Amino acid sequence: MRFTPAMFQTKLTRAALASLLALVAFGSTAAQLFAAEKTKIVFVAGRRSHGYGSHEHKAGCMLLAKALNDNVPNINAVVLTEGWPKDPKALDGAKAVVMYGDGGGRHMVNRHLKQLDELSKKGVGVACFHYAVEVPKGASGKAFLDWIGGYFETHWSVNPHWTAEFKALPKHPISQGVGPFAVNDEWYFHMRFREGMKGVTPILSAKAPASTMRRRNGPHSGNEAVRKAVAAGTPQHVAWASETEGRGRGFGFTGGHNHWNWGSDDFRKTALNAIVWVAGLDVPKEGVPSKTPTVAELQANQDYNAPKNFKGENIQKKIDAWNKK
Numbered sequence: 001m002r003f004t005p006a007m008f009q010t011k012l013t014r015a016a017l018a019s020l021l022a023l024v025a026f027g028s029t030a031a032q033l034f035a036a037e038k039t040k041i042v043f044v045a046g047r048r049s050h051g052y053g054s055h056e057h058k059a060g061c062m063l064l065a066k067a068l069n070d071n072v073p074n075i076n077a078v079v080l081t082e083g084w085p086k087d088p089k090a091l092d093g094a095k096a097v098v099m100y101g102d103g104g105g106r107h108m109v110n111r112h113l114k115q116l117d118e119l120s121k122k123g124v125g126v127a128c129f130h131y132a133v134e135v136p137k138g139a140s141g142k143a144f145l146d147w148i149g150g151y152f153e154t155h156w157s158v159n160p161h162w163t164a165e166f167k168a169l170p171k172h173p174i175s176q177g178v179g180p181f182a183v184n185d186e187w188y189f190h191m192r193f194r195e196g197m198k199g200v201t202p203i204l205s206a207k208a209p210a211s212t213m214r215r216r217n218g219p220h221s222g223n224e225a226v227r228k229a230v231a232a233g234t235p236q237h238v239a240w241a242s243e244t245e246g247r248g249r250g251f252g253f254t255g256g257h258n259h260w261n262w263g264s265d266d267f268r269k270t271a272l273n274a275i276v277w278v279a280g281l282d283v284p285k286e287g288v289p290s291k292t293p294t295v296a297e298l299q300a301n302q303d304y305n306a307p308k309n310f311k312g313e314n315i316q317k318k319i320d321a322w323n324k325k
Helices: 005-037 057-071 113-121 139-147 224-231 259-263 265-278 295-299 312-322
Strands: 039-045 075-080 094-100 125-129 162-166 181-185 200-206 236-242 250-253
Touching: 039 057, 057 075, 057 094, 057 259, 057 265, 057 295, 094 113, 094 265, 113 125, 113 139, 125 265, 162 200, 181 265, 200 265, 236 265, 250 265, 259 265, 259 295, 259 312, 265 312, 295 312
Parallel strands: 039 075, 039 094, 094 125, 125 250
Antiparallel strands: 162 181, 200 236, 236 250
16 A cells, blocks of 8 residues: 555644643643642531631631641642531541531530541541530540540630730640740630640640639639649640540640631641641641731631621731730
8 A cells, every 4th residue: 555645644643642642641640649649638617606706617717728728838728617527528538637616515526426536547637726625525525535635624624715825835846936925815724634644745835824713613614623723823735736656646726716816926827837737747847837817818707797896906906916026
C-alpha cells in the first residue's frame, strides 16, 4: 500500500490526540494526588445558642477554618454546621475533628462516642472548645479522658467569667509564637484530668481570683474542692494538650464564650497552633500566622442579628488593647 501525505497527517493527528488524552489523564491524576496530600480538618459547629456575640459556634469555626486555609499550606479545613453530621462519611479522611458547640447532656458527641473513638484509635486528633469540653460523667467523661485528657465535670469544675492572666507559657509546639496575654472570658477551670495528669501538658494556666468563688455551690458554680484550690492559689489549667499511645492527639480549650476574643492575636494563635498540632502537623516556629480580624469579619456568620445598641467601636478598642505590643 502506498503511504500518502494524507495518511501521514491522519496518523499524526491520531498520535497527537492520544498524547493529549494521556496528558489530560495524567493531569487529572496529578490533581487528585495533590488534593489527597492536603490535610483535612473538620470543624463541627453546634447549633445556635446564647445570643449575639456569645457561643458563636458557626462563626468561630468559620473564622478559624479560614485562617488555617489562608495561612497553612496543604490544609483543607471544612466546617460542618448544626451539630454532629448525619452523614457518617463526612469525617472520612479527616486528620482532626474540632468540636465547638454546647455541651453537657446535649453534647453533639454523646450519641456518637463509638464513631469518634474509632477515629481516635486510628490516629485522628480531637480538639474541643469552650462548652464542648463539658460532657456527663460516665461513658462520655471516660471517652474525653481518652481523647483529650480532661473535661468539665459537674460538681467538680466551675464556669465563672474572669480575666485570666497567662504570664508564662510552657515550651510546647502549641505555645510557639504566643506571648503572655490576658483575656476576660468564661474560663472554665478545675477540670477533671487523667490520674496524675498522665500524658497531659497544661498550655494556658492562671491563678483564679477569689471573685470566681462568689457564687453558691452548685453543678457549675462551686464546690468545696475547688474553693480550697482557689484559696491555696493553685494554678488552674484552662487549655491543655494530650498524647496517648495508640490514639490521635487531643486538645481542650475552655475559653470561647465571648466571640470577640478571637480578635486577640495570642488567644487566636493558641487555638490555631493547637488545631495544627492535633492534626499531626508541625507548628511553625513563630506559630500559625493570621491577620487580626476586623470587627466586620468578627460579625460575619453569627447566628443572631446585632442588637440596636451594638457599638463596633467598643469591640475595636478591645482588639487594639489586646494586640498592643
